[in-house]
Structure formats: structure tokens, C-alpha cells
Amino acid sequence: MMSLGSYLMVSGIIFSIGLVGVTTSRNVLKVLLSLELLLAASNLSFVAFSKFNGDYAGQLIVFFVILVAAAEVAIGLAIVVLMYRRISTISADDLKEMKW
Amino acid sequence: MSEFFFYLFAAVLILASLSVVLARNPLYNVLSLVVAIFSLSCLFVLLEAFFVGMILLLVYAGAVLVFFLFVVMCLDLKTIALTTSQQNRYGWLGWIVGLSFVSLFYLGTQSFIKAQTLGVSSIRGTIENIGQILFTDYLLPFELTSLLLLIAIFGIVSLAQGVLSSGKEVDT
Numbered sequence: 695m696m697s698l699g700s701y702l703m704v705s706g707i708i709f710s711i712g713l714v715g716v717t718t719s720r721n722v723l724k725v726l727l728s729l730e731l732l733l734a735a736s737n738l739s740f741v742a743f744s745k746f747n748g749d750y751a752g753q754l755i756v757f758f759v760i761l762v763a764a765a766e767v768a769i770g771l772a773i774v775v776l777m778y779r780r781i782s783t784i785s786a787d788d789l790k791e792m793k794w
Numbered sequence: 795m796s797e798f799f800f801y802l803f804a805a806v807l808i809l810a811s812l813s814v815v816l817a818r819n820p821l822y823n824v825l826s827l828v829v830a831i832f833s834l835s836c837l838f839v840l841l842e843a844f845f846v847g848m849i850l851l852l853v854y855a856g857a858v859l860v861f862f863l864f865v866v867m868c869l870d871l872k873t874i875a876l877t878t879s880q881q882n883r884y885g886w887l888g889w890i891v892g893l894s895f896v897s898l899f900y901l902g903t904q905s906f907i908k909a910q911t912l913g914v915s916s917i918r919g920t921i922e923n924i925g926q927i928l929f930t931d932y933l934l935p936f937e938l939t940s941l942l943l944l945i946a947i948f949g950i951v952s953l954a955q956g957v958l959s960s961g962k963e964v965d966t
Contacts, residue, residue, distance in 0.1 A: 695796055695797075695914045696796070696797060696800045697912075699904075699906065700800070700804075701837075701841070702899070702902075702903045702906075703899065703900065703903050704804045704807065704808070704837070705899075706895070706896065706898075706899025706900070706902070706903065707808055707896060708807065708808065708811050708830075709899070710892045710893070710895040710896045711811045711812055711814075711815055711892065712811065712815075713888075713891060713892050713895055714815055714888050714889055714891070714892035715814065715815035717887070717888035717891060718815075718884075718885045718888035719815070721820065723820055723823075723862070723865070723866065723869075724815075724820065724823060726862075727814055727823050727824065727827055727862065728814065728815060730858070731811050731814060731815075731827070731830070734811075734830065734831065734834050737834070737846075737850070738834060738837060738838075741837075741838055741841050741843045741846060741919075742841060744841075744843065744917070744919070745841045745842060745843065745914060745915060745917065746912045746913070746914060746915060747915065748915030748916070748917050749917075750919065750923060750924060750927050751927075751932075753843050753845070753846045753919045754924065754928060754932050756843075756846045756850075757846060757849060757924070757928070758935060758936075758939060760846075760849055760850060760853050760854065761853075761942070761943070762939070762942065763854075763858070764853055764857065764858055764943075765942055765943055765945075765946035767858050767861065768861070768946055768950055769946055769949050769950060769953075771861060771862065771865045772949070772950045772953045772954065773953065774865060774869075775865060775868065775869070776953055776956065778869050784869065
């Protein structure tokens, strides 16, 4: 069995990759996909801590995170489709209406 | 044996999530996220969290990512590829942030003494064990998530109504 530290390191690497995706990509779909990576990384560390601490609460929180992520993705993709219909692009830079 | 599988699935997970961020074609982004979620649920099984791993496969790879794929197909692929191939002026800044986060996590896990010494416990995340706690101690959050999903449905329906009324040019 691997140590807790190696699982946390994998989770940290995935989190950083997702963070790079959120900050560098302009495509709104790609930003949503990278947000999924961030949630997946936190899920992995929750499950690892749950296993090594002997507490089921971590796995339950992962269950709730999955539910919330499903709702978030549904709303986010609806907004992306709406954005594509209104301004026929999904680049985040073209959302300038609230710029002052 | 379990070490071998850990390194295998961790490597697949990291490569697939790099491909999520780096691939140009949005279809490849979504499909590599499916691979990443699959190897993540394999890691969950290695941690003996069977129920959560199965839910992750069913809900994420089964429903959420198919939904993503559906939206990518709905939108015009050429437009998406066009927006992604544009150069981002501040892209290097994001890479610096990502690399510093990796080094931060490395330092954190190295200095976190408990991470090296904490032994593995004997808990097994089977449906029986998870359900026992879910329906006793965590009943209120579980019921509140149903409210959250209901609110999500309301939000999507109101967004879709906006599309329909703007498409038909009718005043409400």
C-alpha cells in the first residue's frame, strides 16, 4: 500500500494542471473541463484522507461533491450554449458587456 | 502489486489530465477527461472506496462527460477550434502559477510528517458502510442536495425559456 503522501502528491499535480487550464484557456468549455479536474483532485485527497484516517466522512463528502459538480456542469453548459446562440462564439474574451 | 497499479493509474491520470489542458481539439479534451476519470476511480478502488469509485464512473464518465460531448457536438466545431488556437498573451503567467503550485504541494507533502507515518486503516467504503452513515449522521445534507438539484433544474428551465422566447421573438 502506498503512503498518504504519494496520493496527496498525485492530487496536487492534478490540481495544478487544472489550475493551469482554468487560468490559461480562453475557451469556456475548456475552463469547465479544467474545473472538473480541480474537483477530481480534491476528491482524490478526500478519499485518501478518509482511508488513512479511518473515517467515512471523507467518502461522503466526495459523494456530495459529485452531486454538486453535476448541477454545476448542467448550469454551466446551458450558459455556454446560450452564449453561443447570442454572440456565436465561446471565447471568454468576447464577453465584454460588463467591462467598464 | 498494489504499488504497480498505483503508479500505472497515477501516470495515466496525470497524462490524461495534461491532455485535457493541452489538446487543441475539444473532442480530445472531453475524451481524455473520460480516461482521467476512469483512472481516478481505479485509484479510488485501490483505496477501497468502492461505492464512491463506482458513482464517479456512473455519474461522471456516464452522464456528465456525455453531456459535455453532446454540447461540443451541438456547437460548431470550427468556431471552437478557432477560439482555442488563438494565442493567450498571459498564458505563461498561468504556467508559472501551476508550477509554483506543484512545488508548493511537493514541499507540503514532504513536511507533512503525518503523511509518511499515518498507517492505512481497515475501513472499506462499501455501499453498506456508506449508506449506514449517509442515512443517519448525514441525512440533512443528503436531503438538501435534492433541493440543490431542484434549483439547478429551475435554473436550466429558465435559461432555456429565454432561448425559446428570443428565438420566436415573442414578448412575455
